[in-house]
Amino acid sequence: MAGDSKTTTQAVERAITDLGGLKGGPIDRHEHEPTLTERRIDAMMMLMRAKPRAFWGSDENRRTIESLTPEFYEGSGYYERWVTAMRSLMIEKGILDSGDIDAKLAEVRARFPSNAGADGDKS
Amino acid sequence: MSRFAPGDRVSVAKAFPPGHVRTPTFLRGLTGTVVRHFGAFPNPSLLAYGMSGQPPLNLYQVVFDMDDVWDGDGEYAAGDTVAADIYENWLEAAPQSNRKD
Amino acid sequence: MPHDGHDHDHATTFQPDIKEPxxxxxxxxxxxxxxxxxxxxxxxxxxxxxxxxxxNKTPEAGAQIIAKAWTDADFKSRLLANGNSTVAELGIVFEGTQLVVVENTADLHHMVVCTLCSCYPRPILGMPPLWYKSKSYRARTVREPRAVLAEFGTDIPTSTEVRVLDSTADIRYLVIPRRPDGTDGMSVEALAALVTRDSMIGTATALQPDGGRTAA
Structure with a gap:
């Protein structure tokens, strides 16, 4: 987003999610069937937000996604951002404990030793 | 009680407040026309931080001429427009357009 | 779809045909x-x-709504006046956000984008396609709508106003595409088959009864 000083100033002021009017390449129109992982992230998000739990609303979710680093926002997929935001919100709302999540993550990685730490395929 | 009605000319604040806002940067500082009033909704800038969002804000659909937004630097036809949903706290009354429509 | 009755205790395991994380x-x-x-x-x-x-939420629900609107003027009036209560007549639950339905005509072509995130009328159209959430679509549509339409193979005459609806807040938009010519007397079911997901977002027009795009 380099450019003249005006553009640079605007880039600083803009939220990372606020894309209207920026330049972009051709639109990738290929159809993608959401994977099971993506569907589960979606389902968990809906369950956390819906009654009776209503742990947070869409604006809290958006605020959390906006607070991701620009590098992460640029380099991540949609559901990667969602699951990352969900982790933050679960800790913020006291639903899960940060240490418990880290411990569980280590255990999960160990279940897939051939994959963990490998540079996974970007789909 | 809503402050604006369809047909009113309104200007969007040219403001860059911190926190969560739902007014796209590309429309800030521009003048458009109210198309419809949707009702009042909890304030998203407060909801974003877990607050109740009260008092609610009137929400309007405001339409802008592409030419006013991009001044030719886009790919649109002469009469094309862009409309966005903007909360009342971002809007100020503007003089009726003296441009031809 | 009725519940298939299989047990969901395997939810933490992976089926063999699914790629490992x-x-x-x-x-x-x-x-x-x-x-x-x-x-x-x-x-x-x-x-x-x-x-x-x-x-089970797919654009077929949206297509049913559009086909009914094409064939029932009173329904269309109600739909344009109040989306949520009118789709409820068809058993579709749309809650939490306001559904606003807009109609494409010879003079006005709407297309929907969310420049700030990916707001989408999911109860009616299902999960949004990848392109709808893409940075290119979100960035470009408000500035170069006709270039975006061209990428979708959609040509709207310059005498028709293209109006991009940026779904920035509590509103979700559904577009009623123009009913194709030559469809008089077709059944609601046959008409619904002409209503594509993209025509309800406004990046495309409805299909022609012979399978092509409608002339805009």
Missing amino acids: SEEWEFLEIALRELLIDKGVVSAREIADTVEAWE
């Missing part, structure tokens, strides 16, 4: 899900049922 965010999904289940916040069954419920 290999990326950190995929591990994070498993970790969060298992912790939520262990702590009793949600059950594996609830998650599985929610996944299944979303699989």
Whole structure:
């Protein structure tokens, strides 16, 4: 987003999610069937937000996604951002404990030793 | 009680407040026309931080001429427009357009 | 779709035809899900049922709404006046956000984008396509709508106003595409088959009865 000083100033002021009017390449129109992982992230998000739990609303979710680093926002997929935001919100709302999540993550990685730490395929 | 009605000319604040806002940067500082009033909704800038969002804000659909937004630097036809949903706290009354429509 | 009755206790395991997770965010999904289940916040069954419920929400619901609007003027008037209560007549639950339905005509062509995130009328159109959430679509549509339309193979005459609707707040938009010519007397079912997802977003027009695009 380099450019003249005006553009640079605007880039600083803009939220990372606020894309209207920026330049972009051709639109990738290929159809993608959401994977099971993506569907589960979606389902968990809906369950956390819906009654009776209503742990947070869409604006809290958006605020959390906006607070991701620009590098992460640029380099991540949609559901990667969602699951990352969900982790933050679960800790913020006291639903899960940060240490418990880290411990569980280590255990999960160990279940897939051939994959963990490998540079996974970007789909 | 809503402050604006369809047909009113309104200007969007040219403001860059911190926190969560739902007014796209590309429309800030521009003048458009109210198309419809949707009702009042909890304030998203407060909801974003877990607050109740009260008092609610009137929400309007405001339409802008592409030419006013991009001044030719886009790919649109002469009469094309862009409309966005903007909360009342971002809007100020503007003089009726003296441009031809 | 009736519940298939199979047990959902395998929700934490992987079926053989599904690729094993290999990326950190995929591990994070498993970790969060298992912790939520262990702590009793949600059950594996609830998650599985929610996944299944979303699989059953498809643009066919939207196509039914449009076909009815094309054939029933009173229904269309109600739909344009109040989206939520009118789709409820067809058994579609649309809650939490306001559904606003707009009509494409010879003079005005609407297309919908969310420049700030990916707001989409999911109860009617299902999960949004990848392109709708893409940075290119979100960035470019408000500035070069006709270039975007061209990428979708859609040509709107310059005498028609293209109006881009940026779904920035509590509103979700559904577009009624123009009813194609030569469809008089067609059944609602046959008409629904002409209504594509993209025509309800406004990046395309409805299909012609012979399978092509309608002349805009």
